[in-house]
Every structure is written in structure tokens, then in C-alpha cells.
Amino acid sequence: MNMRNNTPETVSIVTLGCSKNTVDSEVLARQIQANNLAFTNDPSDADTVIINTCGFICEAKEESVRTILEAGELKKQGTIKKLLVMGCLTERYRQELEATIPEVDAFFGTTDLDEILATLGINFKRELLGERSLSTPSHFAYLKISEGCDNPCSFCAIPLMRGQHRSRPLEEIIREAEFLARSGVREIIIIAQDTTYYGLDLYGERRLARLLQAVADIDGIEWVRLLYAYPSQFPENVLHLMREHPNIVPYLDIPLQHISDQVLKSMRRGISAKRTRDLVRQIRDEVPGIILRTTFIVGYPSENDEAFQELIDFVQESRFERLGVFTYSQEEGTSAAVLGDPVPAEIKAERREEIMNLQQDISRQFNESLIGSKLPVLIDRKEDGVFIGRTPYDAPEVDNEVYLTVEKNKELSVGALVEARISDATEYDLRGYVL
Numbered sequence: 357m358n359m360r361n362n363t364p365e366t367v368s369i370v371t372l373g374c375s376k377n378t379v380d381s382e383v384l385a386r387q388i389q390a391n392n393l394a395f396t397n398d399p400s401d402a403d404t405v406i407i408n409t410c411g412f413i414c415e416a417k418e419e420s421v422r423t424i425l426e427a428g429e430l431k432k433q434g435t436i437k438k439l440l441v442m443g444c445l446t447e448r449y450r451q452e453l454e455a456t457i458p459e460v461d462a463f464f465g466t467t468d469l470d471e472i473l474a475t476l477g478i479n480f481k482r483e484l485l486g487e488r489s490l491s492t493p494s495h496f497a498y499l500k501i502s503e504g505c506d507n508p509c510s511f512c513a514i515p516l517m518r519g520q521h522r523s524r525p526l527e528e529i530i531r532e533a534e535f536l537a538r539s540g541v542r543e544i545i546i547i548a549q550d551t552t553y554y555g556l557d558l559y560g561e562r563r564l565a566r567l568l569q570a571v572a573d574i575d576g577i578e579w580v581r582l583l584y585a586y587p588s589q590f591p592e593n594v595l596h597l598m599r600e601h602p603n604i605v606p607y608l609d610i611p612l613q614h615i616s617d618q619v620l621k622s623m624r625r626g627i628s629a630k631r632t633r634d635l636v637r638q639i640r641d642e643v644p645g646i647i648l649r650t651t652f653i654v655g656y657p658s659e660n661d662e663a664f665q666e667l668i669d670f671v672q673e674s675r676f677e678r679l680g681v682f683t684y685s686q687e688e689g690t691s692a693a694v695l696g697d698p699v700p701a702e703i704k705a706e707r708r709e710e711i712m713n714l715q716q717d718i719s720r721q722f723n724e725s726l727i728g729s730k731l732p733v734l735i736d737r738k739e740d741g742v743f744i745g746r747t748p749y750d751a752p753e754v755d756n757e758v759y760l761t762v763e764k765n766k767e768l769s770v771g772a773l774v775e776a777r778i779s780d781a782t783e784y785d786l787r788g789y790v791l
Contacts, residue, residue: 367405404436413687440462450463
């Protein structure tokens with residue numbers, strides 16, 4: 357017997373994809389809970405399951421479809437009553453999904469929050485603007501400062517799913533950041549499709565530095581971290597602020613995608629190899645000790661052996677502390693789609709592995725240079741008696757972690773900011789002890 361029939365409707369949200377989707381799901385969850393619907397993190401315990409999908413590249417789309425089909429089986433079995441699907445995948449492929457997955461009760465795009473709530477029989481509470489129900493550990497949170505993207509990158513389908521760039525008003529962002537601080541958040545991670553574009557559409561100028569300053573000045577916020585910074589037209593006043601403000605960590609995520617001029621031109625990145633090198637040098641000169649994270653795409657249609665070797669040489673010379681690699685995914689509707697997908701999948705995989713093997717050595721050498729140093733560590737969790745956290749050099753979910761030992765009978769709390777001595781290092785993790 358399903359005992360939930362005698363209780364208020366229970367809703368669960370399954371979030372796939374990037375941190376921008378995480379924020380969208382948290383806003384939706386806050387509205388659901390404020391309307392007195394029960395909420396659970398376990399879909400099998402829910403009457404209604406909402407899947408927030410990703411449609412970025414082939415692997416992400418496959419994961420989204422697989423998750424929808426699995427939830428559809430739960431509905432067939434009577435475990436759940438209603439299945440709703442939202443997000444980027446449905447923004448791109450709603451008609452195809454509606455035609456092929458009839459188990460889904462309704463599909464919604466990336467901006468259909470009001471419609472989702474109406475389907476649940478509840479109303480959008482505008483007095484809750486800026487409030488979210490965090491799905492991350494309570495001491496850190498993502499802060500989305502804009503939606504959409506105006507950059508013309510040939511390989512990217514994000515504008516097809518998220519539309520043009522739309523900055524949020526500064527006062528609205530600060531109100532949300534203050535709410536997060538009152539909720540116990542100590543680290544705020546600034547995100548958008550392109551954080552450097554912030555303010556240009558709304559104020560006629562890039563105001564990322566002003567926004568960072570305002571967030572970093574909020575009582576209770578210890579760390580402010582900047583992700584997704586587009587390299588073309590990078591606002592250089594951000595570097596001065598990062599160097600001078602103690603609450604803005606010396607860390608920058610700046611996806612470069614490639615270094616070959618021929619590839620960058622075809623990718624429509626709006627930047628040359630020389631300008632890219634100059635920008636990396638400028639960032640390191642103006643913010644001594646900064647940690648740079650970047651991502652590259654290998655196997656792009658115009659990437660021949662010479663262009664790939666240029667990328668290898670650039671990774672070797674630049675020695676990025678944090679680095680990720682994607683293999684090219686041909687996406688319909690993008691300007692690069694007409695170029696085909698001429699690089700074989702096995703070559704793409706080999707190129708990715710070659711860069712990651714090189715990066716493994718770079719990462720190990722950097723981590724070993726930290727042995728003996730004293731670093732602040734934000735405690736994220738405790739596992740098997742070991743406290744695990746991150747330094748200012750590391751963003752959650754994608755970067756290194758620090759495994760800490762403490763004195764016997766001494767306890768740390770999750771969310772605590774402690775001083776630690778680094779005693780050992782591997783390619784992607786550190787070990788240390790609390791001082």
C-alpha cells in the first residue's frame with residue numbers, strides 16, 4: 357500500500373549538468389517548500405519527480421535521456437505518480453522528447469518556472485526572490501549573476517538553450533548573497549555562462565569587479581571565487597581587486613578551449629594565440645600566486661596534428677594548476693556543425709589522454725611544492741573519521757581536496773575554516789594536519 361496517498365504531495369528534483377542547473381533547481385525547491393508541499397531528495401519516495409536536464413554535449417544528453425527513461429519506468433511501476441522534465445535538453449528537443457517518451461506528463465524549458473509551479477498546483481511567491489533551498493553543503497553556494505550568452509563560439513549550443521545574455525540587477529544579486537550569508541554560507545562561487553560580460557547589457561559597461569567587491573564585503577562571506585571567465589575582452593580591473601581584496605581568493609577559471617590560431621578562428625573565440633599568451637602572463641604578473649583553471653577541446657574539426665602539438669606545447673609552457681579536457685561534440689544548430697566531425701573518436705580520446713597525462717605531472721609537481729606550507733582549509737565533509745576540505749586554490753567538485761588529520765578527541769565541524777600544514781601530496785590531492 358502507498359501510504360503517501362494520505363499525505364500532502366511529495367516532490368523530488370533530480371539535477372543533471374552544471375552548477376547553473378543546480379541554482380535553478382534550488383530556486384524551484386524553495387518555491388515548492390514555501391508552498392507547503394513535502395520535498396525529498398529520494399525520487400523513489402516522491403509522488404512527483406522533476407528532472408532538470410542538461411543538453412550541452414552528446415554524453416550529457418545521453419545521461420539526461422537515460423535518467424528520464426529510468427524515471428519513466430518508476431512511473432509505469434506506480435512508484436511515482438507524475439513525471440516532469442525541464443531544462444536545457446527540453447529547450448532544444450521538446451518536440452522529439454514529447455513524441456518518444458509518453459511517460460512524461462509535461463516538458464518545460466529553461467525559463468518556465470511559473471509554468472512548472474502551476475502544474476504542481478501552486479503559485480510563484482515573488483517575495484522569495486533571491487531565496488533558495490541549498491542542495492550543496494550549507495557552507496558554500498553558487499551565485500548565478502546572469503543568464504544566456506552572446507558569445508558566438510562555433511561549437512557551443514548554450515545560446516540555443518539559454519538565449520542571449522541577460523545580466524541580473526546588481527541589487528538583486530546582492531540581496532541573494534546576503535540571504536546566503538545569513539543562511540551560513542561562507543564561500544560564494546560566482547557563475548554564469550560568461551561572468552566577464554556581466555553588466556554590459558544592463559549598465560552599458562562591464563561591472564564584474566564592482567559586483568565582486570560588493571559580494572566580498574558582505575559580513576560572513578570568507579571566500580569569493582570566480583568561474584567561467586571568458587578570455588576575450590577580459591575586464592582587467594578584476595585582477596587588481598583579486599590582488600587587493602582578502603576575501604576574493606586568488607583563483608580564476610578561464611576556459612581557453614585552444615591555442616592554435618587556425619582553431620581559435622574557426623571556433624570564433626574572438627582571441628588570438630598571442631593575445632591568449634599575453635593574457636595568461638598578465639594575470640600571473642598582476643596576481644602573484646594565482647591558481648588558473650582552464651579547459652580545452654580536442655578533436656575540433658580543424659585541429660590537425662600540428663594544431664594539437666601546439667596545444668600540447670602550450671599546456672607544457674603555461675603549467676596551469678588545474679585543467680580539464682573535453683573531446684569535441686558535434687552539435688546540430690551550431691555554426692561548426694557544417695564542418696562535420698572528421699577527427700575519429702579514437703584520435704580524440706588519445707589526444708585527451710595525452711594532455712591529461714601531461715597535466716597529471718604538472719599537477720603533481722605543483723602539489724608537491726605545497727608540502728610544508730600552511731594553508732587555510734574549508735572543511736567540506738567527514739568520511740571514516742577523516743576530515744576532507746579544500747584550500748582557496750580549489751573549487752568544489754572539480755579540483756583537489758585536502759585530507760586532514762586532527763589531534764585525538766578533537767572534532768571539527770563541517771563548514772569550519774581552519775589552518776593546516778600540508779604534509780604530503782599526490783597528483784590531485786593533499787594531506788595535512790590541523791594546526
